[in-house]
Amino acid sequence: MTEEKIDMGFFGPLYPLINDQNITDIDASEGVIFTTDKDMNRKRIDESSLDNAFLSAFSMRVANLVSLPFNKESPVLEADTDTLRITIVHPSVSQGGLSLSIRRSLPKTRMDEKTMEKEGYAAKPVISLLKDCVKAHLNMVFIGEPGAGKTECAKFFSTFIKPDERVITIEDNPEWHFKSLSPGHDCVELRIGNRLDYSAAIKASMRLNPKWMMLSEARGREVKRLLEGFSTGVKGMTTLHADDIRKIPDRMLNMAGEVADEGRFINNVYEFIDVGILIKKKIIGGVLRRTIDEIGFFERRNGKNHLSVVFEDGTFTGEEVPEGIMKKMKEAMNCELSWAEKCKGDEESFFFSSDRILVSTAENDSAPSIVQAWRMDDIGRKMLSPKKKGHNLHAGGRLVTAGAV
Numbered sequence: 001m002t003e004e005k006i007d008m009g010f011f012g013p014l015y016p017l018i019n020d021q022n023i024t025d026i027d028a029s030e031g032v033i034f035t036t037d038k039d040m041n042r043k044r045i046d047e048s049s050l051d052n053a054f055l056s057a058f059s060m061r062v063a064n065l066v067s068l069p070f071n072k073e074s075p076v077l078e079a080d081t082d083t084l085r086i087t088i089v090h091p092s093v094s095q096g097g098l099s100l101s102i103r104r105s106l107p108k109t110r111m112d113e114k115t116m117e118k119e120g121y122a123a124k125p126v127i128s129l130l131k132d133c134v135k136a137h138l139n140m141v142f143i144g145e146p147g148a149g150k151t152e153c154a155k156f157f158s159t160f161i162k163p164d165e166r167v168i169t170i171e172d173n174p175e176w177h178f179k180s181l182s183p184g185h186d187c188v189e190l191r192i193g194n195r196l197d198y199s200a201a202i203k204a205s206m207r208l209n210p211k212w213m214m215l216s217e218a219r220g221r222e223v224k225r226l227l228e229g230f231s232t233g234v235k236g237m238t239t240l241h242a243d244d245i246r247k248i249p250d251r252m253l254n255m256a257g258e259v260a261d262e263g264r265f266i267n268n269v270y271e272f273i274d275v276g277i278l279i280k281k282k283i284i285g286g287v288l289r290r291t292i293d294e295i296g297f298f299e300r301r302n303g304k305n306h307l308s309v310v311f312e313d314g315t316f317t318g319e320e321v322p323e324g325i326m327k328k329m330k331e332a333m334n335c336e337l338s339w340a341e342k343c344k345g346d347e348e349s350f351f352f353s354s355d356r357i358l359v360s361t362a363e364n365d366s367a368p369s370i371v372q373a374w375r376m377d378d379i380g381r382k383m384l385s386p387k388k389k390g391h392n393l394h395a396g397g398r399l400v401t402a403g404a405v
Contacts (some may be wrong), residue, residue, distance in 0.1 A: 010061060013050050018084070018102070025147070026102040028055065030093075038110055038145070039312065040281065052091075055098045059088045070237045078173075079080035085173045105175040120284040122292045127342050129295065130277065134160045137211075137235045138274035138325070141218075143242040143251075147289045148279045151175050158237060161185070161212060168205040170198065171216035178214065181288035191322060198222035202229055210234050221257045227265075230272040245276035245296040248306060270305040274325065282314075285341040297325050 011018050017026050017035060019248035025036040030052070033045040062079050063070040070077040075090035089099040108335060116122045122130075133140060134157055134369055142150040155176055164183045172192035179187050188208055190201045198215070201227040202329045211231050213236040216224070230236060242251045249269040259265045295311035299322045308319050 004395055012054060012058065014058075014102075017045075021104075023103050026100075028100040030097050040147075040290065052097050054099060055342055058100070058117075059090075059098060062086060062088065078174045083173055083395065085175075088315050103153070105152045105173070105177070110152060113235065119140065120291055125316075126292055126295070129311075130157050130292075132329055132333075133159050134158070136325075136329040139272060140237045140275045140277065140279050141219075141248055141273055142237065142239045142279060143245065144279040145243060145281070146241065149280055150279055153277065153279050153292070154237045154239055155181060158182070158212075158214065165211035166209055167212040167214060168199045168210040169209055169214040170205060170215070172198075173216070175216050184305050200227045202226060204372060205229070206232065206234065214235055214238070218252070218255060220255050222250045223255045224259070225263075227252075227268050227272050231268070242278075243278070245278050245309065248273065248276050248298075249305075267300060270307075271300040273298045274328075276307075282295075297322050299324050337339075 005188040014026065014028070014033075017023055017033070022037045022147045023035050024038055027036075028050060031050050033050060035041060035045060036042050039231045041152075059070055059077060063077055068074070068077060068079070070088065070090060072090065072092040075093045077086075077088040078091075079086045083104055085103045085105065087101045091098045099253075111121070113124070113127055116127060117124055130140075140154070140157070142154045144150045158167070158176070158178060159181055161182070163182070166186040166188070167178055167182075169178050169187065170192065171190075171191045174191075176189075178185070179189060186195070188205075188210075190196070190205060192198055192201060196204075199222050202213065206229055211234070213226075213234050214224055215236065215238040218226060218238045218240045226236070226238060240248070240251060240255070245331075249266050251268050252263055253262060255258070256265060274297060276294070276296045276298065277292060279290055280293035282291050282293070284291060285289065291314060293312070293314060294309065296307050299306045299308070301322070301324060302345060305378060306322065308322050309317055310319050310321055311317065
């Protein structure tokens with residue numbers, strides 16, 4: 001249904017909450033409303049006018065507007081506008097009466113790098129790393145519990161896709177809003193419904209010359225089609241429910257349902273999924289916040305599956321970024337120092353997006369060039385003073401010690 005057809009009278013006593021742009025979720029049952037705002041503050045609101053009679057009348061208005069049944073035989077009603085997703089559960093299957101949930105998804109991202117750093121969502125090296133994953137065309141899976149902000153995180157990082165790279169978005173409810181977030185980009189937005197399911201949409205998108213395929217949420221057997229799409233070289237992002245990046249392969253296998261060879265399916269996950277990102281709710285400074293909690297790189301190398309967890313519980317683990325991933329980044333950037341953002345100040349410093357990066361510099365005009373490796377936890381602070389001996393060199397995925405070059 002379109003928002004043009006909806007006025008103040010349609011939502012009745014819910015309208016003030018609908019009109020509040022800071023509220024992201026409205027949950028109502030038995031005359032009691034709970035709201036969640038953009039900062040994840042949850043609040044109970046008692047409304048005497050929000051009784052079962054209103055909820056019943058409201059559900060019928062929604063059902064009529066979208067021409068769908070809502071009764072004992074069809075007990076779940078789903079509808080959406082350009083920014084709202086409405087779910088209503090019939091009292092025949094909901095103990096205590098009819099249940100209503102409304103979620104808001106605005107055609108903009110609530111995130112920006114400065115706010116992410118300030119509120120503890122992600123430090124600059126983490127943001128830079130994931131931005132470079134996009135630039136390197138890595139397949140990314142964002143996970144977390146319901147309401148963790150998986151899609152919002154994916155939306156933010158999708159804005160770093162180049163304008164001339166065609167993007168196909170696939171979703172049943174409008175949440176990604178890619179065209180609004182990235183005006184002028186080459187994009188086709190596919191909508192799932194009675195005439196087009198996820199598997200058919202993924203299959204159709206492969207004929208639309210995509211560079212990227214965005215699946216708003218992987219929920220079931222469509223993950224098989226998704227992996228098939230990634231196997232052709234198409235890149236993409238998706239979200240799914242899981243609480244640890246190590247569980248992604250098994251979670252996708254369970255969603256896929258019956259497969260001919262479970263081992264081969266798991267191998268395909270490691271081969272065609274590059275990055276797993278966990279978004280988690282945490283208490284930070286006494287306030288409940290969302291934060292990027294884990295980052296791991298999947299790789300199938302020499303016939304074996306590998307997962308390198310480089311970031312966990314909000315800190316870098318020291319585990320190496322896989323050489324295969326490093327190679328993709330270098331090739332994408334077409335530069336030896338592709339992931340470094342040079343920052344000028346009183347002394348030369350760099351922000352990097354990999355675990356250890358090669359940096360060529362010179363002590364002074366007369367000194368020979370040297371190569372130093374910087375650990376991720378030193379990034380963003382200051383450049384270590386070069387020493388005449390014992391410089392750290394990063395070669396072949398190992399950290400070794402060598403003298404000046």
